[in-house]
Amino acid sequence: MGNLRFTEWQRLPISLTELCINTTLRCGQSFRWRKSGDDEWSCALHGRILSLRQDAEFLHYRAIFPSKPNHLLPSPPPSATPSAAESPSPEDDDTLALIEHYFNLRPNLGQLYEEWAEADLNFKKKAPKFTGVRILKQDAWEALVGFICSSNNNIARISQMVEKLCTNYGPLIGHLGKTPYHDFPPASALTDAKVEQHLRQLGFGYRAKYLYQTALMVHDKGETWLDGLRNPESPVLGAEPCSGGEFTDGGREGYRTAHEELLALQGVGPKVADCVCLMGLGWGEAVPVDTHVWQIAQRDYKFGKGKHSSLTKATYDAVANKFRGLWGKEAGWAHSVLFTADLKTFSERLVAKVEFKEEKIEVKEEEIEVKVEREDVGIISKTEEKVASKKVKREAEDEHQVVEAQGRTTKRTRRSRAR
Missing domain, CATH: 1.10.340.30 (Hypothetical protein; domain 2)
Known part of the structure; x- marks a missing residue:
């Protein structure tokens, strides 16, 4: 220092x-x-x-x-x-x-x-x-x-x-x-x-x-x-x-x-x-709407039915406009207060589970990355996906057969020892 x-x-x-x-x-x-x-x-x-x-x-x-x-x-x-x-x-x-x-x-x-x-x-x-x-x-x-x-x-x-x-x-x-x-x-x-x-x-x-x-x-x-x-x-x-x-x-x-x-x-x-x-x-006036805010909109503001039953682009805009209509020029600020109030409810549980949640996120990231790259490059056809799926299935079946064979061998060994 x-x-x-x-x-x-x-x-x-x-x-x-x-x-x-x-x-x-x-x-x-x-x-x-x-x-x-x-x-x-x-x-x-x-x-x-x-x-x-x-x-x-x-x-x-x-x-x-x-x-x-x-x-x-x-x-x-x-x-x-x-x-x-x-x-x-x-x-x-x-x-x-x-x-x-x-x-x-x-x-x-x-x-x-x-x-x-x-x-x-x-x-x-x-x-x-x-x-x-x-x-x-x-x-x-x-x-x-x-x-x-x-x-x-x-x-x-x-x-x-x-x-x-x-x-x-x-x-x-x-x-x-x-x-x-x-x-x-x-x-x-x-x-x-x-x-x-x-x-x-x-x-x-x-x-x-x-x-x-x-x-x-x-x-x-x-x-x-x-x-x-x-x-x-x-x-x-x-x-x-x-x-x-x-x-x-x-x-x-x-x-x-x-x-x-x-x-x-x-x-x-x-x-x-x-x-x-x-x-x-x-x-x-900017109102960010994520899944957490969407849950607040469903629970407290009667969203989640009819044409707004899921968080689509139209629903995103509808929720943001609802809050802008309620709170005016600083709607994003007011929304952040409610967002923070709702976060506090779950803070202890979030802290207790942070390591577990991070592990799950890592898995999701890899899935998302593969999906994005497929969309961007466009090299994975349905036929290739089916082939890959069959390969995984075949490998699983082969592994299952090996396990069964090992089980039968173990049983025969046990009977031989018993004699």
Whole structure:
């Protein structure tokens, strides 16, 4: 830690009803925050290690800067081409502005909860137990990568993948104790031809191809392309927001454009696109609908019958529109509160079964990968599948015959010994 410059602990007056970091940082928005001490969270963010603590009245924060920009990575693979994070000096410390931007502290959350509760009895019933859930304003590229990794995955394993990505391709900021903290790698760090194979070796499965191909596409479009899809009312750190109008069909055009642009990237379907729109681009009306949200829609909002009996594209749109009609311009935020409230119900069971679930996911990944490759390449015919099926069946029958023969031999041996 000798090469780090520690600022003093500062405090920002904010109640737990306006921001609860223990909930906000664990509800599946960002996957890089880790516990660095008792009730302390830390993350490498914008060229510094940011550490946070919270009590009932204050958010306590401290920035830890490298003494000079770090251009080196520990033993990087040949394919890594990381860019070093430029670290601001403590004299020009913009950490407070970063926190206010990152945690989206401008809106009055208590007032928003009241508005959502007035519009929806189910929200009124469940949300008061889960106050302080804020939608983060993350870097769009980090959100995109994180949610591509979220496909058929759980929060613990997504976090492991993102950590591996940062460790292998992101600039090292410093260590807290023995724990290294790496900032998030830019798209350019994932464009080498060897990246896909290396990510597969790191356990990314079929997502390795998506991450590599999407990095190429984003890099080719230019560093500012993703930020160009942002809600003008939610600009990047340091820029002034533009004034927005009412939430109308015409006002949604920017969100729809961003959503469609993201769908052109590899590994991005409607749900991933909406997650990036909501948590990376500032489009509050984006409502990601996964199987968990679909279960909430069935249980609490009378979906699941007639033409909406399964989660099709039409049902996805119907659920999202239902929530937008209920909660308005920040529907994605309100939906995330309910999503978090529902996650809490199952948290103990999820923790207890995490290893078992990960094993099952690995099997599913291989099945999905084979299926995707068949669809993309188109080389597996029905005849070939039948031949393969017969071969498996024949091998099973042969094995069964061997087992039977071994059984008969064992019986004869036993009778011979008995004589």
